Amino acid sequence: MPEKKKDDDSLLLRLRQLTKGLWYISEADYPLEPVSFPTPLSNKRLIEFAQPQSPTGTRVERQDLTEFLRYYTSEDNAEALGDPALTRRFQALESFLKRELEHVYVYRIGDEPRIVILALGTTKDGQRLVGFRTVSIETGDRYIVLRTNSGSWISTLGVGADGGWSISAEITTIPRSDGTSVVTDPSVCGPQSPPVDDVNFWTFEVQSEGESELVLSLF
Template sequence: MPSIFSRIVAGELPAYKVAEDEHHLAFLDITPLVEGHTLVIPKKEVDYIFDLPPAELAALHQFAQRVAKGVQAAVPCRRIGVAVIGLEVPHAHIHLIPMNHVSDMNFANPKIKVADERMQEVAAAITAKVPQTEAAATPAGGLNAKGARETTEKNAAAATPSATANDAVLQQLQQLTQGLVYMSESDAPLEPVSYPAPAGGLTDAALAQLAGVPAGTTVEKQELTHFLRNHTADKGVLGNPELANRFKALQMYLKQELNGVQVYRFGSGPQVPVLVLGEAEGGKLAGFKTVLTET
């Protein structure tokens, strides 16, 4: 009979996933010792962790290292404790536990209860902070991570005159969009943007100016969840769950940190400029721009 973790891997049971690659999965413990308590598993079902072949054991710990960095960046703590118990579920797993005191690692402590909405928030926050590997950020048939990153940084610098070192929202968006591309009939990098709010309000003319399109260009509004629906599906448009999780983290950040987030499409095909904007603190507009190809 498959273990409960194997059923999560197979998609038979839900989980608050925070990171995934071809051979490993990380998700929040539903009976945590502390908020952010994360489990890291190999997708292959092996009862005892030290029965894994040396190369697979090393790969599991390397994956856990990346996840631990994400947990520590997302959850306030002094250290990430690491534990392997191996008695509760017959499927090898590593516990990553945010800790401020040694006692936080005591498995005899009562488990805490975290609401579903908060679990989703924590999972998304960790996902956004897990360092990406070069391979994970390379979409099939698209730009590689280095190329997409260089294009994003170049265009963002040119398109966002208000970008400064103290623009925390833009810095976060740069991290969340790094290496991500929007896939339609072609692919285009997501370019983080930050603008001062237009003096006359966000009219169609002001939007056209921000997008760099001719005045009078038709502006169509769309809901963010609908616009990203294919990219936030379980395996995304590229069959890469890790990239799908990154799009989910970006979507959650935009909705939680910005007010009135809206997708704006300009004109009709074959190349449709797109701006995704919401209001940040101080009245700034922030989000990302990309291009949708429709022929």
């Protein structure tokens, strides 16, 4: 095996060890997943890496790695994380990325409610971008995000009738380990009439082969 390939494999192996069991906390928690892409780096390629079907004009914001991880690496938040060992693990992850890679930054790709996050740096030889991927759910009051597993899934959502809300649904697939995922468009029915106890009830159904997300937009 060429020396360069061995070095790349060793880097990813260590990154998998460091990120195993680590989650990014937002309105829904997502794991940190190691990634590796060929250089060069551009906003267009970041969008392709993060959300292949997104339009070219998708928003990309760059952030300092230390700033992004400060909640997780601060000793003051160790108790809030539920396990002081997690703080040390995030500190070790940050140190590893800064030591082994160059020009390490965090990129936020997309808009609410679902923002893909890529923390990437360039390998010493300049040939690859290595780091981790995760997702931040930032809904405010206008979105509800539900994760589904494989198969047919039917559920009901109640929304206060006095708010005059309507609902639209958009499905996002989460690729399986082999990179494939199949899901149909969600079917949304409702609200039933009249409201029950001042609550409108909406029914939605998803049929998927693989894990997916259903984003309900209130408007």
